[in-house]
Amino acid sequence: MTYGIAAVDWALGDPIPVAEAAPSYTEQLRRVAGWGYRTFHRATDDTGLTDLATEAGRRALDRAGITAADIDLVVLAMADIPEYLYWDAAASTQARLGAFSAEACLVNQACSSGVVAFDFVAGKFATHPEYRKALLISAHKVCEPYWNRMESGTAVASDGAAAAVLVRGHTECSWLxxxxxxxxxxxxxxRLPVGGEACPFTADAPKPAPxxxxxxxxxxxxxxxxxxxxxxxxxxxxxxxxxxxxxxxxxxxxxxxxxxxxxxxxxxxxxxxxxxxxxxxxxxxxxxxxxxxxxxxxxxxxxxxxxxxxxxxxxxxxxxxxxxxxxxxxxxxxxxxx
CATH class of the missing domain: 3.40.47.10 (Thiolase/Chalcone synthase)
Known part of the structure; x- marks a missing residue:
């Protein structure tokens, strides 16, 4: 079983100079400046993770010259929280792309999701010989109430998505x-200490810090x-x-x-x-x-x-x-x- 990448494309938030935006995120300006970033990308407030994923997926399909109807598998990899809870972001992305005949799957293992997802596709291709084409989309939209772009991690966080059309038997950019x-x-x-079953959000609870x-x-x-x-x-x-x-x-x-x-x-x-x-x-x-x-x-x-x-x-x-x-x-x- 072999597969390769037929096309890659992406959809990114607006580019913003780090030095210009840093004071609105942190007081540790020297620390952030020492990281060496010049620019980061921020999507508008009304743009969701699946909006970025859908746009990147469409662009990759167009670049590969195939339609969503040709796709057998849609895999969405993400590291943050999507627009809603109790909601399947992968299935929503599949529907918005029009890939109604494709299986939709979600991979959510933090920053390793996009790399791990290649193995997930390999497994699906191995166990489903009828699957010929897959669309792998990695997407990220910072959930700012819970994550500070310049303090919650050791990097300046950006919003965007990249998508790859993966084709069984394709020899270029082949998976090994x-x-x-x-x-x-x-x-x-x-971990965020509140919001889950152990400590759910309530109307009278204080707003959680990032x-x-x-x-x-x-x-x-x-x-x-x-x-x-x-x-x-x-x-x-x-x-x-x-x-x-x-x-x-x-x-x-x-x-x-x-x-x-x-x-x-x-x-x-x-x-x-x-x-x-x-x-x-x-x-x-x-x-x-x-x-x-x-x-x-x-x-x-x-x-x-x-x-x-x-x-x-x-x-x-x-x-x-x-x-x-x-x-x-x-x-x-x-x-x-x-």
């Missing part, structure tokens, strides 16, 4: 393998033990490399042959450290794109891939890795051959 490591011991880090910084949440989860924090940081680095090595072994590709790795749109310092851990130049990651786009949750890798394909920077036959770390925790790698 996906590997995932999960460690639920860290699942409670950064999720706090992840470094503070992790310290609290680990009981303030500096040794435990150092151990986690080492594990994080180790797992990021391990999922890539495992994907290479599964695909039968030598690890050193993978010179292009698209990670999350993190800070420039973070991407520099990540590149050093993998033994590649920072320019061979998505670092050149991150500063002008911001962090789109689970969308970063597919968006970066689409931008690089459009610019012609990727060589045919070149192995390429999409990697991610998502709260939960999950470390994921999808290996492609351009």
């Amino acid at each position: 393998a996906t590997e995932i490591i999960s460690d639920g011991r860290y699942a409670d880090a950064g 999720v706090g910084p992840p470094d503070r949440a992790m310290k609290e989860l680990l009981g303030g033990d500096p040794r435990a924090l150092v151990k986690f940081v080492r594990q994080d680095r180790h797992n990021n490399r391990t999922v890539l090595e495992r994907a290479c072994r599964r695909a039968g590709i030598p690890y050193p042959s993978v010179r292009r790795v698209l990670y999350m749109n993190g800070t420039l310092k973070g991407l520099e450290a990540y590149a050093q851990e993998l033994g590649i130049p920072r320019e061979d990651t998505n670092a050149p794109l991150a500063a002008d786009y911001g962090h789109f949750g689970c969308v970063d890798q597919l968006l970066s891939l689409g931008l690089l394909l459009e610019s012609g920077e990727l060589a045919s036959g070149e192995p390429l890795a999409l990697t991610s770390t998502g709260s939960g925790m999950h470390w994921a790698c999808t290996l492609l051959r351009v």
Whole structure:
């Protein structure tokens, strides 16, 4: 079973200079400036996650030259909260696209969702031989009452979606393998304490504050033990490399042959450290794109891939890795051959 990417397209919020918007989000201006972002993308208040997903999906279908009626599977990957609760955002996106004959599925594993979704499609293709074409959409819209774009994470958060048309037997940008490591011991880090069944919203309850910084949440989860924090940081680095090595072994590709790795749109310092851990130049990651786009949750890798394909920077036959770390925790790698 093989499949490849026939087309990639995207829909993004409006570009906004970080320096101009930062004072309205945080008082830690020096900290945000040190991250190295120039621009982030913010959708209008009346634009929802599925609006972005639907627009990106339509653009990808148009670019591939096929209609929604040709699609057998729609997979929506997301990392934030959609427009409504008790509501299937994947099914809504399928209907709005007009892909009524397609199965609709949702993948929601934080920032790793977009990378993990490739494995989900591979599984569906393997167990449903009649499925020929799939539409994978990664979408992100910051739910601002619960997430501060410049304080709740270690990156400036953006709104947008990217979509890929995946075709069985297609040889360009072909899927080779996906590997995932999960460690639920860290699942409670950064969770929103209210709004779920354990502590539902009520009319007389105080308005919940946005999720706090992840470094503070992790310290609290680990009981303030500096040794435990150092151990986690080492594990994080180790797992990021391990999922890539495992994907290479599964695909039968030598690890050193993978010179292009698209990670999350993190800070420039973070991407520099990540590149050093993998033994590649920072320019061979998505670092050149991150500063002008911001962090789109689970969308970063597919968006970066689409931008690089459009610019012609990727060589045919070149192995390429999409990697991610998502709260939960999950470390994921999808290996492609351009």
